[in-house]
Amino acid sequence: MSKLYSLWELICRFKYVVVMAFILLIVVVLDDNSLLNRHKRSVHMEQMRTEIERYKQEYAYADGRLRELENLAAVEKLAREKYFMKRDNEDLFVLVDELSEQPAEADSLQ
Numbered sequence: 001m002s003k004l005y006s007l008w009e010l011i012c013r014f015k016y017v018v019v020m021a022f023i024l025l026i027v028v029v030l031d032d033n034s035l036l037n038r039h040k041r042s043v044h045m046e047q048m049r050t051e052i053e054r055y056k057q058e059y060a061y062a063d064g065r066l067r068e069l070e071n072l073a074a075v076e077k078l079a080r081e082k083y084f085m086k087r088d089n090e091d092l093f094v095l096v097d098e099l100s101e102q103p104a105e106a107d108s109l110q
Contacts, residue, residue, distance in 0.1 A: 011018055028035050068074050079085040086092045 026034075031037075069078070084092060084094060
């Protein structure tokens with residue numbers, strides 16, 4: 001009982017310090033708007049801002065490509081180069097660089 005009484009006397013003697021420590025604990029750690037949560041939210045917001053910038057750049061690139069494909073000559077060029085399409089009266093020859101395939105075969109043997 002004497003330990004409990006001495007603890008009570010200590011709390012009564014430093015009541016302002018105890019109350020301030022309790023308030024500081026609430027503000028820093030326990031509250032929904034605590035400093036720790038605010039820091040986490042600010043880090044998350046910064047990540048979201050960088051992601052927004054990345055998506056804006058991707059959108060600008062895709063929009064440019066879309067505007068480029070409104071021209072029929074650009075569509076034909078894309079179809080010929082990327083998808084190996086041809087006109088009816090043309091012959092198509094696809095050249096493959098064999099040197100680029102050799103290191104992959106050499107790696108599989110080792």
